Amino acid sequence: MAATRPVVASEPVPPWCVGESAIRMVFVRGAQDAFALCVLPSEVGGRPVAAVKADAAGEAQPIRVVAADDRQIHVLVDCQELPEKAMVAVYGIAGEQRVDPELEGVVDPTPIRVAARHSVGQDPPATLNDLNRLVIRRGPQSTFFVFPDFDAVAAGLGRFSKGAGWDRPLALLRLTSWLAVPQEGRYVFSLSGENAAWLQINGEEVVGQEYNCGRPTIQEGPPITLTAGLHRLIVDTAVRTNYSLGVQWRPVDTNAARPTLVTGGALMEGRVERRDGDLHVFARTRRGLPYRFQGIPALFCPVTLEDESVCWSGGTLAYAWQINGAPVGNGRRVETILVATNGTNFVVGLTVSRAADGTNGSTTITLPAATVPAAEYRLSSVLIGAPAVCYGNDPVNPEIQVRATSPDATDFILRVELDGHDGPPVVSETPLTLTRSWGRVVLPAGEADTFREIRWQVLHAGVVLHSGRWVFDVPPFESLPDAVDGVSLLRGGAGVTLIARRASRGEDARFKGLRRGQRLLFLDGFVAAAGVVDPAAAEQLDRAVANGPDGVSVAYQRRGLQTLEQADDPRGGARLTPLAALRGVLPVDAVLLAPDLSGARDGETLESFERMLAAFAGALTEAGQTHLILVAPPAFDVLPGCGCKPGPAPCVHARAGRLYAEIVYRVADAYGLIVADLYTAFSLDAGDQPLIVGGVLTPSGMRKAAEVFRRVLYPMNR
Numbered sequence: 001m002a003a004t005r006p007v008v009a010s011e012p013v014p015p016w017c018v019g020e021s022a023i024r025m026v027f028v029r030g031a032q033d034a035f036a037l038c039v040l041p042s043e044v045g046g047r048p049v050a051a052v053k054a055d056a057a058g059e060a061q062p063i064r065v066v067a068a069d070d071r072q073i074h075v076l077v078d079c080q081e082l083p084e085k086a087m088v089a090v091y092g093i094a095g096e097q098r099v100d101p102e103l104e105g106v107v108d109p110t111p112i113r114v115a116a117r118h119s120v121g122q123d124p125p126a127t128l129n130d131l132n133r134l135v136i137r138r139g140p141q142s143t144f145f146v147f148p149d150f151d152a153v154a155a156g157l158g159r160f161s162k163g164a165g166w167d168r169p170l171a172l173l174r175l176t177s178w179l180a181v182p183q184e185g186r187y188v189f190s191l192s193g194e195n196a197a198w199l200q201i202n203g204e205e206v207v208g209q210e211y212n213c214g215r216p217t218i219q220e221g222p223p224i225t226l227t228a229g230l231h232r233l234i235v236d237t238a239v240r241t242n243y244s245l246g247v248q249w250r251p252v253d254t255n256a257a258r259p260t261l262v263t264g265g266a267l268m269e270g271r272v273e274r275r276d277g278d279l280h281v282f283a284r285t286r287r288g289l290p291y292r293f294q295g296i297p298a299l300f301c302p303v304t305l306e307d308e309s310v311c312w313s314g315g316t317l318a319y320a321w322q323i324n325g326a327p328v329g330n331g332r333r334v335e336t337i338l339v340a341t342n343g344t345n346f347v348v349g350l351t352v353s354r355a356a357d358g359t360n361g362s363t364t365i366t367l368p369a370a371t372v373p374a375a376e377y378r379l380s381s382v383l384i385g386a387p388a389v390c391y392g393n394d395p396v397n398p399e400i401q402v403r404a405t406s407p408d409a410t411d412f413i414l415r416v417e418l419d420g421h422d423g424p425p426v427v428s429e430t431p432l433t434l435t436r437s438w439g440r441v442v443l444p445a446g447e448a449d450t451f452r453e454i455r456w457q458v459l460h461a462g463v464v465l466h467s468g469r470w471v472f473d474v475p476p477f478e479s480l481p482d483a484v485d486g487v488s489l490l491r492g493g494a495g496v497t498l499i500a501r502r503a504s505r506g507e508d509a510r511f512k513g514l515r516r517g518q519r520l521l522f523l524d525g526f527v528a529a530a531g532v533v534d535p536a537a538a539e540q541l542d543r544a545v546a547n548g549p550d551g552v553s554v555a556y557q558r559r560g561l562q563t564l565e566q567a568d569d570p571r572g573g574a575r576l577t578p579l580a581a582l583r584g585v586l587p588v589d590a591v592l593l594a595p596d597l598s599g600a601r602d603g604e605t606l607e608s609f610e611r612m613l614a615a616f617a618g619a620l621t622e623a624g625q626t627h628l629i630l631v632a633p634p635a636f637d638v639l640p641g642c643g644c645k646p647g648p649a650p651c652v653h654a655r656a657g658r659l660y661a662e663i664v665y666r667v668a669d670a671y672g673l674i675v676a677d678l679y680t681a682f683s684l685d686a687g688d689q690p691l692i693v694g695g696v697l698t699p700s701g702m703r704k705a706a707e708v709f710r711r712v713l714y715p716m717n718r
Contacts, residue, residue: 006316013310014087016275017055021091022047027270029079029086032144035108035263036077037178037230038270040092042070045276049073050095056088063090064105066180066262067230068098074230076263078106090270101180110146113264114153115174116160117142122169124211124240128198129372131236135172136289136374146264150175150247161243171239175247178262179231185256190220192246197237199247201226203368211240223252230262271308279317281309281361283350290340290370291406293465294378299340300461301370307332307350309361315354322349337461340369377406381414381458381466385445388489388576389615391502392449392474399442400456402466408434412460414441419453432458448472448499469494475501476622481580489576498579500614501670511590511627511674513715514554518589520545520713522558523578525596526633526640527697527705530560537699544706545592548714559585561596575599575612579619586624592676592709593620594631597660598641600653610663617671629712630668630675632661634682638695646694654695676712678705 014026023044027036042049054061054077062078075090082088117140125131143160147153153175154161160171179201189206191197198208199221207221237245251258271282288302305321305328321328321336324347328336338346346367353360385397400414412432417425432439443454451472458466471494481498483490490496514520522545528538546556564578578596595613613630620628635657638644644651661679668675681704682691691701 006314012273012312014055014057014089017058017089018053018091018093021053021093022275023049023092023272024275025090025268025270025272027088027090027268029082029084029088030265031084032113033265033268034078034080034146035106035265036079036088036268037066037263037265038075038077038090038268040073040075040090041272042068042073042098044092044094044274047094048096048098049092050097050099051093052099053091053093054088055091056082056086061088062106064107065099065102066178067101067228069229073099076106076108101182108263110148111261111263112147112150112153112175112177114145114147114157115142115176116145116157117172118160118168119170119172119238122240124170124196124238126196126210128200128205128208128236131172131196131198131238132372133374134170134238135174135236136372138289138374149261150245153245154243157243160239162239162241171243173235173237173239173243175235175237176266177233177264179226179233179259180262181226181228181231181259182257183228184225186223186225186252187249187256187259188220188223188252189247189249190218191235192218192248193244194241195237195239195243195245197235197245200234200236202232203234211238213241218246218248226259231259233261271310273310277361278313279309279311279352279354279359279361281350281352281363282307283348283363283365284308285348285365285367287338287367289374290372291375291377292373293406293460294376296463296465297341298463299370299373300463301338301340303336303338303348303367305329305334305336305348305350307352309350309352311352311354311359315356315359318353318355320351320353322351323347325349338367338370339461339463340371343369343371345369377404377410379404379406379458379465381456381468383454383456383468383470383495385443386451386454386470386472386488386495386497387448387611388487388496389498389500389579389611390448391611391614392447392499393502394448394611395445396448396451396472396497397442397445398451398454398470399440400468402432402434402439402441402458404434404437406434406437408437410434410460412439412458412465415457415459416441416443417453417455418443418451419455420446421450421452448497449474451497470497471495472497472499474499475618477618478623480583480586480619480623482583484576484580487576489580498615498618500611500618502614504669504672511629511712514548514552514590514713516552517554519555519587520557520590520592521585521588522556522592523561523585523594524558525561525594525598527594527631528558528560528702529562529640529696532696533702534699537697537702540699541702541706544703545709545713548710552714554589557585561594562598575604579612579615582619582624586620586626588626590627590629590713591620591624592629592631592713593617595633595660595664597633597636597639600639601642606656606659606663609660610667613663614667614670617667617673621671621673628671628673630664630673631709632664632675632677632679633657634661634678634692634701636692636695640695642695644695674712676708678708681708 067074196211209219273280286304290301348365351362454470481489564581636654638651639653642653689700
């Protein structure tokens with residue numbers, strides 16, 4: 001429902017002073033409006049406007065009709081004797097024949113207005129867009145000047161006539177005026193001088209030039225056709241050294257009339273009232289600085305919509321605002337955001353109604369789309385609380401975190417779609433305001449098995465700024481992860497949680513043995529770590545594993561799991577990297593996996609070790625479609641990489657050696673895998689040579705490991 005307000009019955013303000021008039025425009029004199037250019041409709045009540053008068057505080061004001069056509073009449077009002085904020089009314093009197101432009105009457109002796117201020121930096125802009133970027137940066141207020149012609153500008157600019165130097169930045173100037181064209185004709189506009197400058201007619205660039213010290217020639221634009229009436233002329237320029245700019249135009253057609261300059265100010269905004277009316281609708285807009293978000297083509301521009309309508313007979317009024325036909329709010333004052341994507345203008349509409357008797361009125365304002373942002377912000381979002389690998393009954397506490405460089409007052413919407421194990425997706429939209437550039441939205445928690453997918457979008461003014469997706473992959477895994485981001489696995493750009501099997505499902509995928517020419521990959525986490533084991537013993541191990549009995553040989557490769565890690569990754573994702581690197585080492589026919597035990601030095605628990613190993617098993621056997629043989633580690637004196645010194649008893653980390661072997665067997669049972677059991681083989685060894693010293697397999701230990709591997713890889717009764 002539209003917002004309403006009661007209006008007390010009143011007389012017209014200001015009083016209606018021209019009794020014979022049928023329409024008027026009421027405006028307030030601004031500080032720079034010594035001469036005001038106003039617009040009235042050319043017809044009222046089906047009759048043409050034949051005469052125009054102006055009044056302020058009961059006194060007639062000098063005016064002149066400067067242009068008139070079938071749609072509107074432009075009137076120049078002399079406001080020099082009026083104080084700032086004086087209320088002025090321009091009246092239209094209906095008659096038999098529309099009023100014509102007048103050659104005599106009010107003339108603005110200084111029809112060129114200049115807005116000047118200093119910017120940042122010393123390099124002149126190369127394009128109009130570059131100049132606009134400088135203009136919309138926050139900076140000092142503009143200083144205004146008026147001049148009789150373009151040749152007089154240089155002498156009257158004062159400190160702004162000097163450009164960039166060691167002690168001052170660029171001076172940015174905007175020269176504006178209205179050209180009155182008596183009849184349609186073709187004209188050529190040109191620029192001269194050293195300044196970087198761009199001349200625009202009715203908002204379109206006609207001719208431009210970059211800064212060039214000592215430019216000898218005039219820069220001419222193409223011929224353009226100007227219809228009879230008024231045309232807005234703007235010259236934007238940047239002063240690099242000294243003000244040096246000439247502005248000229250000439251007719252192309254021999255019979256084309258010479259345009260004249262009328263005044264420099266913009267069209268006055270005012271409320272149009274009809275004598276026989278009651279409700280007079282008027283809307284005003286105030287725009288903020290446009291901005292954008294990195295990677296998003298849309299430009300955002302805050303705008304305040306304000307109602308200044310009057311209703312002489314009073315009553316309760318309701319307000320409804322639209323932009324391009326879409327509702328944006330109710331009330332006398334509405335704040336919204338314009339979203340420009342293709343440079344199309346925005347049409348702001350206001351409808352004011354009085355429900356008591358059905359009276360209503362409306363008006364529209366056309367706003368040009370912003371083209372250059374004053375600021376560019378960055379925004380990102382991430383889901384946390386979902387583990388990279390887990391079991392189905394592990395807890396998941398998801399939340400979306402958003403970071404942005406935009407002001408904290410910027411409003412966002414977080415839209416989340418949550419797909420669960422059962423039922424339709426649950427969709428939520430949560431308003432989000434950041435605090436110190438950071439915000440969070442906590443999502444419903446649950447066990448990993450209850451989630452299937454989480455999708456989210458961060459929106460601003462209806463535009464998606466960032467989106468994400470998180471998949472909970474259950475056995476059999478769909479495909480292998482392909483990247484690591486922090487402590488998360490990625491697949492196809494989306495986060496992924498690998499929910500590994502915890503218990504056997506009665507499936508038997510046991511390895512039957514290698515055949516000649518097959519491919520074997522040994523992912524080695526502790527057996528023959530490079531740089532610490534005897535190189536000759538490692539080579540002997542490789543030969544023994546690659547060559548079976550009866551002349552059977554396979555294509556063999558050994559890769560240390562640590563070589564797949566990002567050991568210098570400060571985000572803690574090194575342990576996940578081998579999972580994401582599996583794509584690069586597959587396909588193969590079989591994988592021999594000796595798990596990495598070095599996580600103990602970084603506080604990895606046995607529970608985390610088990611889940612990581614289970615994720616490896618699922619990724620290789622299901623997504624990787626390969627046979628997998630797990631290696632049960634032996635009982636170490638110190639765990640590889642834990643940093644402890646060997647002693648008479650196992651270190652605190654190595655005391656869990658039996659538990660590591662049990663974990664390997666549990667994972668193997670869940671996936672129906674075979675185990676190369678070094679724990680039992682090393683424990684039962686009766687030799688006189690040590691198999692492990694300081695957490696490293698000795699040459700004897702390497703030979704023992706090779707024997708165990710060969711029995712598993714090349715069983716005699718295949």
